[in-house]
Amino acid sequence: MRYTVLTSAAVLAAALVLPGSALGSAPTAPTTPAVGMEQALQRDLGLTAEQSRIRQAHEAAAPVVEKQLRAALGDRFAGAWFAPAEGRLAVGVVTTRDAATVRAAGATPVLVARSEKQLAGLKAALDRTSADRSVFAWYVDPAANSVVVAAASTDAAERFVKASAIDPASVKLTIGEAPRTLYDIRGGDQYVINGNTLCSIGFSVAGGFVTAGHCGGAGSPTLGYNNVSQGTFAGSSFPNNDYAWVRTNGSWTPQPWVNNYGGGNVVVAGSQESAVGASICRSGRTTGWRCGTVQAKNVTVNYSGSLVYGLTQTNACAEGGDSGGAWMSGNQAQGVTSGGSGNCSTGGTTFFQPVNEILGAYGLSLTTSGGGGSTSRIIGWQGKCIDVPNSNGVPGQRLQLWDCNGTNAQNWTWPGDGTIRAFGLCMDVAWGSTANGAAIQLASCSGNPAQQFVLSGAGDLVNPQANKCVDVTGWGGTGTPLSQWECTGGANQKWYRG
Structure with a gap:
C-alpha cells in the first residue's frame, strides 16, 4: 500500500x-509561572505586601465614590482617577464650590479647566479625523485634563491634531512604539x-x-x-x-x-x-x-x-x-x-x-493546563477565596466568593485532567452553557467540557469550551455567587493558587 x-x-x-x-x-508555550495579584502588584508596582493590601482596599471603594460624584456634579464632573500618593480617589472639578462636595464623599478635589463632557467632545473630534499608521492611539487623560495622542513622531501627532481642528493646548503628545495585536496559538x-x-x-x-x-x-x-x-x-x-x-x-x-x-x-x-x-x-x-x-x-x-x-x-x-x-x-x-x-x-x-x-x-x-493532584485554595478579588457555601458539597451547589478560612470548603484539588475538584465533585459551568452569566457550580465529575478549566499565567480561570472566565458577579464581596463571563482582564476575574 x-x-x-x-x-x-x-x-x-x-x-x-x-x-x-x-x-x-x-x-507556543508560556514560560512565566503564575503569580497571585498581590505578588504581581508588589513585583510590578514596587509595593510592599502591606501597601498592596491597603491600595486594593482603597481602589475597591473608588468606583462607588466616583458613581456618586458623577451623579451629584452632572456636567461639572471633570473625571476621576486614583491618586496613589494620596491613597484615594481624585476628582476633577471646574468650580471651587464643588470641592466641598467631593471632600464630603471621601475624595480629593482637583480644580481643572475642562469638564469630562468637554474632554469627550475633544476626543470625538479626533475620532472623526482620518489617521495614518504613524498615529497609534488617542484617549482622554482625566488627571492631565487633556486628550492624549500617541504617535511615532511629534510631527505626525501635530498633523493629526491640526486636521481635527481642536485646540492644541488641550492635547498631550506621547511618542513611542506602535502597538500590535495578539493572537492565540491552538492545536488543530x-x-x-x-x-x-x-x-x-x-x-x-x-x-x-x-x-x-x-x-x-x-x-x-x-x-x-x-x-x-x-x-x-x-x-x-x-x-x-x-x-x-x-x-x-x-x-x-x-x-x-x-x-x-x-x-x-x-x-x-x-x-x-x-x-x-x-x-x-x-x-x-x-x-x-x-x-x-x-x-x-x-x-x-x-x-x-x-x-x-x-x-x-x-x-x-x-x-x-x-x-x-x-x-x-x-x-x-x-x-x-x-x-x-x-x-x-x-x-x-x-x-x-x-x-x-x-x-x-x-x-x-x-x-x-497544569494540575498534578495538588490541593490549594483559589484566591482572587479582595483577597477572598472560591468557596462551597456552608461546606455543602452537593451537585448543583453554586460556588461563591468568601473570606479565606482554611476549611475544606475552600480546598480545591487539581488532578491533572483539566478538572478542579472539592468534596469529590467537579467545578462546572451550569448546563454546559457558553453564555455570559452562567452559574459556576459543583457537579458530579463526568469529564465533559463544562468541567475543564485552565488557570493561565495571567491569572484568568478559563473554561475553554466557552472561552470565558470565572467571574465575581458584579464585583461583589463576601457571599457573591460566581458566574462565567467574557474575559475582560478585570480584577474580579483574576485568581491564583495559594
Missing part, C-alpha cells in the same frame, strides 16, 4: 499523491509555510509549537490562520522522522488547547501515551475533528521511497492540510499527523509522530 503526505498547497499538488500524509503543527488551527503551504498546528510548547517535519524545513517562515507573521521553523526532520518545531514571535500567545471544530476546545493536561486499541481523536484544518482507534505502534512507513520510523497507526481519517495537527486521547497529547491513505469520505489509515519523541528531540516543554 502507498501512503500520502498530507500538506496542502497548489505548488505541492504532486506531493498529495505520494504515500503518506503529513498534517499539522503545534503552538491552520498555519501557512513559505506563503503557500498549509498545515495544522499540533501542541503548544515553550517558545513555539510542534508540527510535522515535512510541512517545512528549518528556517522556513510561517503565517498564522489570519495570515499574520507567526514564526520560523527552528528545527525539522524528514524523512527518518516526521517532526519539527516552530519558534513563534511575541504576537502569538500559546494556549493548552486543541480546536475540537465544534465551537470549543479540548484541554491538554499531559502527554501520557495511550495503548493499542485505545480511542483517539485528531484535529486538523481540512477535516476538523475525527476519531478512531490506535491500531499499531512503532510503524515504519514508506512515503514513496522516503522511510519514516516509529509512527503510530490509526483508523481515523485525514486529508491534505491536516498535516501536523494534534492527536488526543482524552486530555492527553499523543502526537502530530504525518500521513495516510484514503480520505474522510471513504475512510482511511492515518499515521502520527508521537509527541513525546518530538519533545525529547528538541528539549521542549509541552504547554498544559
